[in-house]
Amino acid sequence: MKSIIDHAKRRISNVTDSNPAPSQSPQATTTSTPHASSIRPVTRQDIFRYRYHHGTNLGSIFVLERWLFPSLFSAPGDSELAAVTSSLSEIGLDKTKERWENHWNSALSDDDIRFLVHEARCTSIRLPIGYFTLGPAFCQETPFEAAADVYVSAWAAVCKLVRRVNDAGIGVLLDLHALPGGANKDMHSGTDSGKAELWDHWNTGKKNREMAKKVVLQVVSQAGNMEGIVGVQIVNEAAAGAHKLHEWYDDVLREILDIDPTMPIYVSDAWDLESSLRWVENKKHRGGNPVVVDTHKYYTFSEADRAKAPQHIISQVPHELGEMDKYVGSVHDRGAAQIIIGEYSCVLDGRTWSRSDPSQKDELVRQFGNVQSERWREKSGGTYFWTAKMEWMDGGEWGFFEQVKKRTIVAPPWLFLNPSDVQHRADEATRSKEFTFSRALGSHVEYWSQTAPGKKFEHHWYGDGWDVGWEDAKCFWFARADGHMGEVASSSGGAEKIGCLEIWVQKRLRESGKEGGSVWEWEHGFRAGVKAFEGMVGV
Numbered sequence: 452m453k454s455i456i457d458h459a460k461r462r463i464s465n466v467t468d469s470n471p472a473p474s475q476s477p478q479a480t481t482t483s484t485p486h487a488s489s490i491r492p493v494t495r496q497d498i499f500r501y502r503y504h505h506g507t508n509l510g511s512i513f514v515l516e517r518w519l520f521p522s523l524f525s526a527p528g529d530s531e532l533a534a535v536t537s538s539l540s541e542i543g544l545d546k547t548k549e550r551w552e553n554h555w556n557s558a559l560s561d562d563d564i565r566f567l568v569h570e571a572r573c574t575s576i577r578l579p580i581g582y583f584t585l586g587p588a589f590c591q592e593t594p595f596e597a598a599a600d601v602y603v604s605a606w607a608a609v610c611k612l613v614r615r616v617n618d619a620g621i622g623v624l625l626d627l628h629a630l631p632g633g634a635n636k637d638m639h640s641g642t643d644s645g646k647a648e649l650w651d652h653w654n655t656g657k658k659n660r661e662m663a664k665k666v667v668l669q670v671v672s673q674a675g676n677m678e679g680i681v682g683v684q685i686v687n688e689a690a691a692g693a694h695k696l697h698e699w700y701d702d703v704l705r706e707i708l709d710i711d712p713t714m715p716i717y718v719s720d721a722w723d724l725e726s727s728l729r730w731v732e733n734k735k736h737r738g739g740n741p742v743v744v745d746t747h748k749y750y751t752f753s754e755a756d757r758a759k760a761p762q763h764i765i766s767q768v769p770h771e772l773g774e775m776d777k778y779v780g781s782v783h784d785r786g787a788a789q790i791i792i793g794e795y796s797c798v799l800d801g802r803t804w805s806r807s808d809p810s811q812k813d814e815l816v817r818q819f820g821n822v823q824s825e826r827w828r829e830k831s832g833g834t835y836f837w838t839a840k841m842e843w844m845d846g847g848e849w850g851f852f853e854q855v856k857k858r859t860i861v862a863p864p865w866l867f868l869n870p871s872d873v874q875h876r877a878d879e880a881t882r883s884k885e886f887t888f889s890r891a892l893g894s895h896v897e898y899w900s901q902t903a904p905g906k907k908f909e910h911h912w913y914g915d916g917w918d919v920g921w922e923d924a925k926c927f928w929f930a931r932a933d934g935h936m937g938e939v940a941s942s943s944g945g946a947e948k949i950g951c952l953e954i955w956v957q958k959r960l961r962e963s964g965k966e967g968g969s970v971w972e973w974e975h976g977f978r979a980g981v982k983a984f985e986g987m988v989g990v
Contacts, residue, residue, distance in 0.1 A: 486964035490919060493926035495935045499575070499622040499679055500715055501958075502927060503950025504791060504833025505862045506575040506621075507567075507851040510840050512558040513580045513605065514628045516639055519841040523554065529638040531581060531629065535598045548601050555608035558840060564619050567839075569943050571855045572862035575622035575681050577793060577835040580609060581629030581641050582666040589666060593631055594642055610677065617679030620931075620940025624717065624835070625674055626684040626793070630666060632659030634719070635690045647690040656694065664703050668710060675711040682715030684745060684793070689721040696721055697730045708739050715741045715954065717791070722747075724790070728778045732785045741954035743832065745793035748823070751800045760806035761799055761815045768822045772830040779953055780978070783970050787957040792827045792834040797848040797859055813857075816848060820859030828863055832951035836860055865990045866945040873932050873946045877925060880987035887983050888917060895975070909969035913976035919959060920980025924949060928988060948990050949981060 511519035517529040526537035538547040559567075567573040583595040583602050590599035613623045629641030632648035632655070640647070649659045667685045674680045685703055689696055700718055707716060720727040727744045748771065750756045750764050778788035797820045807815060827834045836851040845853035854860040868876075896910050930936055930947040949955050956977060965973045 486966070488962065488964045490959060490962045493923055493930075495930075496678075498927060498930045498935060498947055500681055501949055501951045501955045502574055502930070502947045503828070503863060504575045504622070504624070504681065504835070505866065506573045506577060506624075506833065507571070507836040507839040508577045508579065508626075508794060509558060510579065510838030512555060512840065513578070513584045513609065514639060514641060519838070520554070522842060523550070528643045530641055530643045531583070532594055532598070532642040533638075535595075535601055539598060539601070544600055548603070551601055552604060552608065555605065556611070558612060559615070563839075564616060564621070566852065566855075567616075567621060568619050568939055571851070571860075572866040572943070572945065573621055574866070574947075575624060575833070575835075576616060576839070577624045577626050577684075578609070578612070579626045579628035579639070579687065580670075582627070582631055582663070583629070583641070584609060585666060585669055589669070593662070594644075606673070610673075613677055613679060617677075618937060618939065620936035622679045622681040624681040624684060625670055626687055626717075627663075627667065627670065628687045630659070630686060631662040632656065634686045634693070635688045637688070639687075647693070649686075650690060650693040650695065652694050660695070660699050660702075664699075664706065667703050668706055671707050671714055671716075672710050675714060680714075682717050682741075682743065684717035684719075686719045687745075687793070688747065689719040691722040693721050697727075700730070704739050704742070712740055715743055715951075717743045717745050717793070720744050720746045720790075724772075725774055728774065728788050728790075731788050732778065741787065741951075741957060742789070743951065743954065744788070744790045746790055747794040748792055748827070749794070749796065749798070751796075751798045751803070757800045757802040759803060761803055761812075761819065762807065764799065764803065765815065765819050765822055768819075768826050771826055775830050781971075781974070782953060782957045782960055783974050787953040789951050789953040790831050791951075792831050794835060794837040795823055795827065796837050797823075797854055799848075817857065817859045820854055821861060824861050832953075863948070863990075865948055865988075868946055869944045870932055873928065873944070876988040877928055880925075880984055883987065884921065887987070888914070888921075888980075891917060891979050891983060892976075895979075909967075909972050912965060912969055912972040913979075916963070916973035916976030916978075917980035917983075918976075919963070920977035920982075921984045922980075923955070923959065924981045924984035928984070946988070946990070948985065952978075952981065 515523055515531040515534045517524045524534045524537070525541055526533065535547065535551070538550065582589050582593070584605045586602050586606055587599035590596050590602065616623060628639060630649055632651065633640035633642060633644060633646055634649050635647050636645050648655055649663060650656055651659065671683050674683055704716060707714065718727070724744065724746045731742055731744060756764060775788070775790065778785065797816050804812060836854065838849060839851045841850065844850065845856065847853060851860065892914050895913050899908055927947045927949050931941050931945050934941050956974060959977060960974055963973055
């Protein structure tokens with residue numbers, strides 16, 4: 452590497468640094484001995500967890516909602532508890548178990564999985580589960596206690612589903628949609644109580660949070676032994692203003708650290724993304740599990756959106772998530788601010804549609820889906836459409852299958868490349884690697900020599916980081932072609948991209964062993980190397 456660095460320095464001319472400066476001014480380098488690097492080649496598990504996640508929610512399978520599967524409901528109520536309670540009353544335990552097990556095990560047919568791989572080009576699915584999904588022991592002292600025996604084989608059904616999609620190269624984000632007490636007031640929290648008692652201010656809330664923590668720890672413990680798990684979402688759609696939300700996150704994360712410090716942990720933004728990003732910014736999280744903030748983007752529920760025309764909503768999507776710009780790009784300084792869009796759809800309210808020509812609806816839906824696909828790809832580490840399965844397939848504007856068939860929801864272009872294109876683009880990039888590196892390092896050295904003359908830097912750290920970043924991006928790129936994602940995924944062609952870049956940078960920075968005042972140079976170089984390779988292959 453030293454000879455390449457010397458070569459790059461000799462090539463310096465009147466070039467300005469095209470990379471942004473770090474968020475804080477570089478300090479004079481303090482004397483420190485870096486730890487030995489523990490960076491290893493990218494693994495299959497790394498790719499499952501850190502690539503761009505293009506996917507869908509599986510929906511009302513392990514946490515029922517009447518509007519998606521009404522035939523499983525025979526009495527008033529819209530939640531899982533209402534459905535299972537009425538079924539037990541009407542047909543008894545054995546037949547209810549059989550009915551529920553059939554529902555779980557038929558969630559995705561082989562044809563469905565082939566569609567997700569070859570047509571939708573999914574890389575992962577988000578799988579909503581409940582605390583009751585873990586079985587009878589976790590139903591005790593909860594509203595599901597009387598129905599506990601229905602769930603004896605629920606977790607086994609989850610594991611079977613994970614194995615089936617993993618064999619096809621699709622990962623799974625385990626989403627704790629229903630927690631004790633309810634994280635929100637809606638029926639998808641498991642009951643029709645209309646309460647979010649997970650966040651209660653009194654002893655009930657404290658008890659529920661302790662129970663919920665045990666549920667999370669159990670899922671993380673089990674998930675660590677399962678191939679293809681993208682991460683564990685410890686809560687879905689926490690109620691806005693949830694009491695002790697971040698305090699509970701901190702508490703749970705501390706204990707997860709002792710079980711599996713590598714598992715990516717997804718958290719709800721509780722409808723306040725800015726607040727959650729500020730929480731992530733807290734440096735104490737840099738020593739623990741990678742954390743991803745899940746935010747949901749819907750345009751059909753608020754009165755403000757109902758008062759807009761479809762064209763107005765479509766025009767505002769390209770400006771969404773602008774707050775991300777001030778939180779990304781400096782893991783060494785602020786921590787890793789990584790988000791995904793855990794739920795979105797192509798649905799707009801009837802009042803919104805009333806403000807447009809009905810003959811334009813299909814085209815407007817297509818525009819709405821396309822612009823969301825593009826914007827969320829620019830600003831997040833992945834997206835999960837709501838939803839894949841319902842009785843009324845293909846699902847209209849709520850239906851992933853229908854929107855894929857109509858080319859309304861479109862996978863990232865790199866997932867459609869044929870194997871020869873993947874190889875050719877990488878070959879072209881490799882041929883220009885040394886020149887690209889020399890120019891980047893030369894610009895970096897020149898910029899800081901002029902900006903902070905007399906300061907001591909560790910410019911070789913920039914070079915080290917750049918090389919690791921380039922090679923990592925290349926490994927992801929070839930993941931399908933090299934067969935790492937399995938025969939089914941490889942047969943569909945395509946490439947992969949580091950989508951969850953912020954937490955990947957965080958992981959690699961820790962493994963680099965770099966410390967001290969110049970650690971920003973390694974990160975700066977790493978990001979530049981990733982960007983350079985991706986720019987050369989066109990993603």
